[in-house]
Amino acid sequence: MARTSLHNCPAPAKLNLFLHVTGRRPDGYHLLQSVFQLIDRADTLHFDLRDDGRIVRTTEVPGVPQEQDLIVRALHLLADEYRRRHGRAAPGMDVAIDKILPMGGGLGGGSSDAATALMVANHLWQAGLSRDELMALGLPLGADIPFFVFGETAFAEGVGEALQSVPGPDCWYVVLEPGVSVPTPAIFGAADLTRDSKPVTISDFSRYQSVHNEPVGFGKNDLQAVAARLFPPVAEAVEWLGRYGRARMTGSGACVFCALSSESKADDVLAQVPAKWKAWKAKSLAQHPLKSLLQDRCVVE
Incomplete structure (x- = not known):
């Protein structure tokens, strides 16, 4: 039987173990290198299917109107993709959030919330997108969203979307x-x-970790x-x-x-x-x- 609710779903924070700016693209976006580390401090989201196709955030978030919330925007993108793939409207979703990660903190809280919403809705709606497809769907909303969908310690390049798995510290x-x-x-x-830090390689980071x-x-x-x-x-x-x-x-x-x-x-x-x-x-x-x-x-x- 298909599930209609998923509650207590975590949206963990991340830390940048380092963050270098190596250049700038013609469109103004900065080229970065970083290692993203997930940590166990997290917002918690609760999802309930609707039968009218609407996407509703049921929790007030001070300073973030519903239409600007990355969660809601991400779910609308997924709903559009669902319609293209399946030829019918997505079921809709109620989303509640227990918010503990600060805004403007560099922890990726809003992007993590959106990534969790994409992964859970993809599951509940049986939308059928792969991890890579969810990452690509979220990228226009925020460069950190692909990492949270990727879901493991990662060496990041580009604007933060080019990811390679890397062993991280246990601490x-x-x-x-x-x-x-x-x-x-x-x-x-x-x-x-x-804006001109010398590029490093994933092996530079791994070698440093093993030695130091x-x-x-x-x-x-x-x-x-x-x-x-x-x-x-x-x-x-x-x-x-x-x-x-x-x-x-x-x-x-x-x-x-x-x-x-x-x-x-x-x-x-x-x-x-x-x-x-x-x-x-x-x-x-x-x-x-x-x-x-x-x-x-x-x-x-």
């Missing part, structure tokens, strides 16, 4: 939220942004200097967390993270965090938890 992270939301266009549009065993030691985040200049709380968070290891901003900011070898060490750092900051710990993930959960049909209610 814990402490993540600080500096209390500011960093708009990505402000960072990529800055005149002083480094440092999750955050390879490379740097080229966006960090600009974000720290424009948003002083980011610079303050990097400086403070740097007392406990190599601290680095993720994505275009604002969140800052540090890798620790054990959960107890992460707890020790968390105990020292000043009250003005929100901070939390997270474990690295080798693959997207939705992969195994979809096989078990998440939790059906």
